[in-house]
Amino acid sequence: MKSWEKIEGHLGTVAGFSGAAVAAGIKKIDGALDLALIFSEAEETTAAGVFTSNRVAAAPVTLSRQNLKSSRGRARAVVVNSGNANACTGAAGRKTAVATARAAAKLLGVRPDLVLIASTGVIGVPLKVERITNQLPALKARLSSENASDVSRAIMTTDTFPKTCALRTTIAGKTVNLAGVAKGAGMIHPRMATMLSFVATDAGVAPAQLARFLRAAVEVSFNRISVDGDTSTNDTVLLLSSGASGARVAWGTKEGAHFLAGLTELCQSLAKMVARDGEGAHKLVTVEVSGARTESDAERIARAIANSPLVKTAIAGADPNWGRILCAAGYSGAKFDPARVDIRVNDLYLCRRGLDARFDEAAAKRELERKELTLRVDLHQGKSEVRMWTCDLTHDYITINASYRT
Amino acid sequence: MKSWEKIEGHLGTVAGFSGAAVAAGIKKIDGALDLALIFSEAEETTAAGVFTSNRVAAAPVTLSRQNLKSSRGRARAVVVNSGNANACTGAAGRKTAVATARAAAKLLGVRPDLVLIASTGVIGVPLKVERITNQLPALKARLSSENASDVSRAIMTTDTFPKTCALRTTIAGKTVNLAGVAKGAGMIHPRMATMLSFVATDAGVAPAQLARFLRAAVEVSFNRISVDGDTSTNDTVLLLSSGASGARVAWGTKEGAHFLAGLTELCQSLAKMVARDGEGAHKLVTVEVSGARTESDAERIARAIANSPLVKTAIAGADPNWGRILCAAGYSGAKFDPARVDIRVNDLYLCRRGLDARFDEAAAKRELERKELTLRVDLHQGKSEVRMWTCDLTHDYITINASYRT
Numbered sequence: 001m002k003s004w005e006k007i008e009g010h011l012g013t014v015a016g017f018s019g020a021a022v023a024a025g026i027k028k029i030d031g032a033l034d035l036a037l038i039f040s041e042a043e044e045t046t047a048a049g050v051f052t053s054n055r056v057a058a059a060p061v062t063l064s065r066q067n068l069k070s071s072r073g074r075a076r077a078v079v080v081n082s083g084n085a086n087a088c089t090g091a092a093g094r095k096t097a098v099a100t101a102r103a104a105a106k107l108l109g110v111r112p113d114l115v116l117i118a119s120t121g122v123i124g125v126p127l128k129v130e131r132i133t134n135q136l137p138a139l140k141a142r143l144s145s146e147n148a149s150d151v152s153r154a155i156m157t158t159d160t161f162p163k164t165c166a167l168r169t170t171i172a173g174k175t176v177n178l179a180g181v182a183k184g185a186g187m188i189h190p191r192m193a194t195m196l197s198f199v200a201t202d203a204g205v206a207p208a209q210l211a212r213f214l215r216a217a218v219e220v221s222f223n224r225i226s227v228d229g230d231t232s233t234n235d236t237v238l239l240l241s242s243g244a245s246g247a248r249v250a251w252g253t254k255e256g257a258h259f260l261a262g263l264t265e266l267c268q269s270l271a272k273m274v275a276r277d278g279e280g281a282h283k284l285v286t287v288e289v290s291g292a293r294t295e296s297d298a299e300r301i302a303r304a305i306a307n308s309p310l311v312k313t314a315i316a317g318a319d320p321n322w323g324r325i326l327c328a329a330g331y332s333g334a335k336f337d338p339a340r341v342d343i344r345v346n347d348l349y350l351c352r353r354g355l356d357a358r359f360d361e362a363a364a365k366r367e368l369e370r371k372e373l374t375l376r377v378d379l380h381q382g383k384s385e386v387r388m389w390t391c392d393l394t395h396d397y398i399t400i401n402a403s404y405r406t
Numbered sequence: 407m408k409s410w411e412k413i414e415g416h417l418g419t420v421a422g423f424s425g426a427a428v429a430a431g432i433k434k435i436d437g438a439l440d441l442a443l444i445f446s447e448a449e450e451t452t453a454a455g456v457f458t459s460n461r462v463a464a465a466p467v468t469l470s471r472q473n474l475k476s477s478r479g480r481a482r483a484v485v486v487n488s489g490n491a492n493a494c495t496g497a498a499g500r501k502t503a504v505a506t507a508r509a510a511a512k513l514l515g516v517r518p519d520l521v522l523i524a525s526t527g528v529i530g531v532p533l534k535v536e537r538i539t540n541q542l543p544a545l546k547a548r549l550s551s552e553n554a555s556d557v558s559r560a561i562m563t564t565d566t567f568p569k570t571c572a573l574r575t576t577i578a579g580k581t582v583n584l585a586g587v588a589k590g591a592g593m594i595h596p597r598m599a600t601m602l603s604f605v606a607t608d609a610g611v612a613p614a615q616l617a618r619f620l621r622a623a624v625e626v627s628f629n630r631i632s633v634d635g636d637t638s639t640n641d642t643v644l645l646l647s648s649g650a651s652g653a654r655v656a657w658g659t660k661e662g663a664h665f666l667a668g669l670t671e672l673c674q675s676l677a678k679m680v681a682r683d684g685e686g687a688h689k690l691v692t693v694e695v696s697g698a699r700t701e702s703d704a705e706r707i708a709r710a711i712a713n714s715p716l717v718k719t720a721i722a723g724a725d726p727n728w729g730r731i732l733c734a735a736g737y738s739g740a741k742f743d744p745a746r747v748d749i750r751v752n753d754l755y756l757c758r759r760g761l762d763a764r765f766d767e768a769a770a771k772r773e774l775e776r777k778e779l780t781l782r783v784d785l786h787q788g789k790s791e792v793r794m795w796t797c798d799l800t801h802d803y804i805t806i807n808a809s810y811r812t
Binding site for chain 2: 087090123317321326334351355393402
C-alpha cells in the first residue's frame with residue numbers, strides 16, 4: 001500500500017462530499033461566515049461521532065448522539081453554526097436543534113435522523129431557529145465540492161486561522177481520500193472529543209467499525225491536547241464515510257491498519273493546529289513523556305504538565321523553570337522516582353536525574369523562544385511513552401477571555 | 407465558654423512562644439527578611455503537620471515529616487526560609503535541611519528531631535547551608551515574643567501583604583490563644599496542605615489529638631482554596647501547642663469542639679488571605695455550592711469552578727458569563743441535573759433552573775466588580791454544601807509567572 005500523502009485539499013476533495021457556508025448573522029460581525037453544511041451524496045454513507053463528556057451537553061450534542069443511534073451509524077448531512085453554542089438553553093434550545101435537523105432533512109430529501117448538528121459560540125443565549133432555517137435554501141443552492149472549502153472558516157470563533165487537512169492514498173488500486181476541518185481556541189481540553197472537527201472519507205467503512213476507528217484516532221489526537229483545562233459543553237468530532245472510492249476498509253485487516261494510520265495522522269494534524277491556535281497562544285508545545293512504567297502513568301504526567309498554568313506561563317516567558325515541570329509531574333498522581341527524571345527542552349538538558357543540569361541559560365532561552373518546542377521528560381523507569389500538545393499561556397489569553405461574552 | 411474573639415496579635419502573643427527573623431541574603435533583594443525562627447519554651451510542646459501530597463516533596467518536607475514521626479508529635483522550634491525552596495536539590499538539599507535542624511537544635515539545646523524545617527522559593531537551585539547556619543546565632547539572639555511578629559514578613563515570596571491572624575477565648579477559666587501566619591501567592595492548590603502556614607496555641611493538646619484537630623481544620627480551609635491549580639513541592643502547615651495556658655483540650659469533648667471551631671476560623675481566615683493575595687489577583691471569590699446530593703459532589707463542583715481559568719478570567723473582566731460556571735460544574739465529574747441549577751453572583755440571579763435569568767447586565771457587572779464576591783451555585787437536588795475560596799485570573803498572574811526564575 002502507498003503511504004498517505006498530504007495533499008492540497010478539503011472536505012470537497014473527498015469523493016461524494018460537497019459543502020457550503022453562508023453568513024447567517026449569528027456572529028456579531030457583519031458578513032462573517034457562521035453557518036455551514038456538509039453533504040454526502042451516497043445513500044450508504046456511514047457516520048460516527050465522539051462527543052463531550054460534560055454533563056452539561058448542548059442541545060446539538062444531545063440530538064446528534066440520538067440521531068446516530070436512531071440511524072444506526074448513518075448520516076447524510078452536517079449542519080453547523082458558530083457564534084452561538086445553543087448550550088444551557090433548555091427546551092427552546094432543544095427545539096431549535098430539532099427544527100434545524102428537520103428543515104435541512106426536508107430540503108435535502110433525507111430522513112431527519114440522517115442530519116447531524118453542531119454549534120459553537122456563546123453559552124446560555126437563545127439561538128433563533130429562523131436565523132438558520134431562513135438560510136438553509138441558500139446553503140443548499142451553494143452546495144458544491146469547491147464551496148466545501150468555506151466550511152473551515154464558517155466554524156471559527158476566536159480561532160486565528162482556519163484548520164484543514166487532507167490526505168490521499170491508494171487502497172486495493174483505488175484512490176482513497178481523507179479530509180477534515182477543525183475549530184478550537186478556548187475551552188480546549190483533552191479527555192474527550194475536544195472542540196469541533198468534521199472528517200470525511202471516501203473509503204467504505206461499516207458503521208460499528210467506523211466508530212471504532214474514530215475512537216482510536218481521537219484517543220491519541222484530540223484527547224491529547226490542552227489549552228486551558230476547561231472542557232466545553234459542545235465538543236464534537238464527526239467522521240463520515242461515503243464509500244465513493246470503491247475501496248472498503250475493515251478493522252483488523254492490513255487495509256484497516258493503513259486507514260487508521262491515515263485517520264490518526266489527519267486527526268493529529270488538526271489537533272496540533274488547534275493547540276497552536278489556543279487562545280492567546282504564541283507557541284506549539286509538544287509534551288513527550290517517556291520511560292514510564294505504564295501508559296496511564298505517562299499520560300497522567302503529560303496531562304499535568306500540559307495543563308499547568310505555571311509551566312505554560314514559564315514557556316510564554318522563555319524561562320527554563322524545569323522545577324515546575326517536575327513539580328507538575330509530582331502532583332499528577334503517577335508513581336515515579338523523581339531522582340531518576342531527565343528533563344529536556346528540545347535536545348537541551350535542563351534537569352538530569354532530578355537535579356539541575358547546569359545548562360547554559362542563554363541556550364535554554366533560545367530553545368524556549370522557538371515557535372515550536374518539545375518538553376521531553378524521561379522517567380527512566382519503564383518503556384511507556386505518551387505525547388501531548390499544548391500551548392503557552394500569555395497575556396492575550398486573559399485579554400480574550402476577560403470579556404468574551406460582552 | 408466564651409466565643410473566640412479576634413485580637414491584634416501574632417505568634418508571640420501565644421503564651422510560651424517567641425520568634426525572630428533576619429535577612430540572610432537568600433532572597434535576591436538586599437536586606438529582605440528571609441529566615442525566621444519560631445521557638446516554644448515549654449518542653450512538653452506538641453506538634454502536628456499537614457504536608458504536600460506532591461510526589462516531588464522538597465527536602466524540608468521530608469525531614470519535618472520524619473522528625474514529627476521520630477519525636478512522636480513533639481517539636482520545640484521551626485526554622486523557615488524564603489527565597490529558595492530547597493526542592494529538586496537531591497542529596498545536597500537533604501544535607502542542608504538536616505544540617506539546619508542540627509545546628510538550630512544545638513544552639514537551642516534541644517534534640518534535632520524537635521526542630522521542624524520549611525522552605526519556599528525557587529525550585530532546583532542549591533540552597534547554601536551556611537546562608538542559614540551563619541545567621542542562626544543572630545536569630546537566637548533576637549528571639550522574643552515581640553519579634554515573633556516579623557515571621558509573617560520573612561516567609562513572603564510574591565505575597566503582597568503579610569498574613570497573620572490571632573484569636574482568643576477562655577477555656578476552663580484560662581485565657582487560651584491561637585495565632586498563625588501564612589504565605590501563599592502562586593502554586594496554591596487545594597487537595598493538600600497548600601503553601602506555608604505556622605499556627606501556635608497555648609492550649610494543651612496531646613500529639614495524636616493535635617494531628618486530628620489540624621487535619622479537620624485544614625480540610626475545610628487550606629484545602630479549599632485555589633489560585634492556579636498547581637500544587638507545590640513544599641506545602642506545609644504546622645501547629646504547635648505549648649500548653650502554657652494551663653487549659654487542656656481533648657478531641658470529642660465540649661472544649662475540643664470549641665477549640666476546633668477556633669482553629670478552623672483561624673485557618674479559614676489565613677486561607678482566605680492567601681486566596682485574596684493569589685498572584686495577580688484583584689478579587690477574593692467565594693464559591694458556594696449548595697443543594698448537592700453529597701458533600702463530595704458539592705466539593706467536586708466547587709473545585710472545578712474555583713480552578714477554571716475561563717471562570718476566573720471572566721471574573722477578572724467582570725463578565726457575567728454564567729455558562730462557564732455551569733460548564734465547569736458539568737465536567738467536574740459530579741452527578742446533577744443542569745436543568746435544576748440556579749447561579750447567583752452575590753444575591754443576583756444569573757441563571758435560574760439552568761437557563762438565563764434575564765438579569766440586568768449593568769447590575770451584574772457591578773456585583774462582579776466588587777473586591778469580594780460570592781458565586782452561589784444551588785443544585786436543588788440535595789442538602790450538602792461546600793465553600794471554597796479562589797481569586798480572579800489576571801494579566802498580572804502572567805507577568806509574575808512568565809519570568810519568576812530569572
